[in-house]
Amino acid sequence: MAATMEPKLALYLRSAEHACTFKVAVRPGKRVEAILRAFAQRYRDDADALTLVAPSGCLLGGSDRVGDVLADGDVLDVVREEVLPVPGADDYAARAGAAADAVAAAADAVAANTYATARRGESDFEKWMATYADGPLVHKVAHYFDVYERHFSRFRGRRVVMLEIGVQSGGSIELWRAYFGDDLEYHGVDINPNCAQFDDPARNVHVHVGDATDANFMQALARRVGPVDVVLDDGSHESAHMRASFEALYALVAPRGVYLVEDCMTNYWRPWGGGVGADTFIEFAKRLVDSLNAFNVADGAEGYTDPTNPPTRYDDVATMPDAPAVRFAASTWSLCFYDGVVVFERMPRTHFKHIRRGNRSIPYD
Numbered sequence: 001m002a003a004t005m006e007p008k009l010a011l012y013l014r015s016a017e018h019a020c021t022f023k024v025a026v027r028p029g030k031r032v033e034a035i036l037r038a039f040a041q042r043y044r045d046d047a048d049a050l051t052l053v054a055p056s057g058c059l060l061g062g063s064d065r066v067g068d069v070l071a072d073g074d075v076l077d078v079v080r081e082e083v084l085p086v087p088g089a090d091d092y093a094a095r096a097g098a099a100a101d102a103v104a105a106a107a108d109a110v111a112a113n114t115y116a117t118a119r120r121g122e123s124d125f126e127k128w129m130a131t132y133a134d135g136p137l138v139h140k141v142a143h144y145f146d147v148y149e150r151h152f153s154r155f156r157g158r159r160v161v162m163l164e165i166g167v168q169s170g171g172s173i174e175l176w177r178a179y180f181g182d183d184l185e186y187h188g189v190d191i192n193p194n195c196a197q198f199d200d201p202a203r204n205v206h207v208h209v210g211d212a213t214d215a216n217f218m219q220a221l222a223r224r225v226g227p228v229d230v231v232l233d234d235g236s237h238e239s240a241h242m243r244a245s246f247e248a249l250y251a252l253v254a255p256r257g258v259y260l261v262e263d264c265m266t267n268y269w270r271p272w273g274g275g276v277g278a279d280t281f282i283e284f285a286k287r288l289v290d291s292l293n294a295f296n297v298a299d300g301a302e303g304y305t306d307p308t309n310p311p312t313r314y315d316d317v318a319t320m321p322d323a324p325a326v327r328f329a330a331s332t333w334s335l336c337f338y339d340g341v342v343v344f345e346r347m348p349r350t351h352f353k354h355i356r357r358g359n360r361s362i363p364y365d
């Protein structure tokens with residue numbers, strides 16, 4: 001492979017969250033950002049691919065895999081760069097070159113995919129990201145912007161209370177302030193006490209240090225600052241944590257509010273206990289589709305077959321049984337599943353009613 005004979009750049013990548021350093025050899029001239037993304041995506045849980053990288057200088061210990069220590073959303077800073085010597089044509093160099101090529105190819109694929117799936121550069125989010133350079137770091141997945149736009153745009157320019165789980169470096173505070181406007185009341189929750197430095201009441205930015213899985217803490221906070229219009233879970237990305245926060249908070253979100261859980265890709269990754277059918281937040285959310293239909297589950301076919309809209313016990317919240325599924329149905333308009341994201345839109349609801357107009361019909365077969 002031609003690349004093995006060229007000098008390579010060694011990037012030392014530091015994971016702030018896990019205080020460890022990765023080193024990866026890449027060809028000069030490739031976009032660092034794309035390489036980092038490709039690196040994170042490709043080697044997170046692919047032990048075989050990682051053995052290709054290791055000879056070129058990955059600093060992980062023998063039993064460590066990148067996937068065991070690298071979480072989505074981690075901040076990977078390039079802390080040092082060096083030009084590696086031109087390798088010889090031995091096995092070592094060949095494998096190092098193959099690894100570099102694989103990383104570069106993955107970077108290209110990621111970039112191509114990004115262009116294909118997003119209206120690149122068109123949304124206010126992307127325009128803001130394109131010009132934002134000097135400030136606290138924010139790390140987002142490109143296709144999330146369309147999801148945010150679909151579910152958050154109705155809150156723009158008006159007073160909105162947002163609760164974000166996961167503050168980290170504080171960059172998303174700037175993103176949300178720019179997007180929602182000056183009337184945003186931002187509340188961030190982070191378990192890391194260092195995040196308290198981003199508390200800025202003068203700008204209506206409030207950072208609360210605590211554990212987002214602690215129901216008492218989260219409910220006390222939501223009651224104190226609520227009703228919360230927008231919840232964004234960008235915390236640990238652990239399924240059990242996502243679920244604990246959701247179960248603590250969901251009922252306290254404003255009646256027309258939205259609850260968005262991102263980075264659910266972890267729900268499919270082995271190092272996070274993920275996989276199709278595993279005990280994940282996504283599986284939990286799938287089951288809530290049945291709760292969304294709780295009135296229909298209880299009602300059978302009668303409500304549909306009688307177009308005169310006979311009264312049911314699901315016409316009024318006061319007469320509904322006090323069961324979790326019914327409470328969910330009565331307060332939820334929709335669940336939306338995207339790649340790596342689940343969104344719950346809240347809305348007070350009762351049993352469906354028929355509307356029939358027009359005077360000509362043919363019988364059902």
Ligand SMILES: C[S@@+](CC[C@H](N)C(=O)[O-])C[C@H]1O[C@@H](n2cnc3c(N)ncnc32)[C@H](O)[C@@H]1O
Binds near residue numbers: 139
């Ligand atoms: C992905 S980062 C947040 C990134 C930030 N929202 C942004 O867009 O720049 C995840 C954050 O969640 C925090 N975190 C992890 N587990 C947590 C928990 N149980 N409760 C609260 N915060 C937690 C971490 O300390 C970290 O700062």
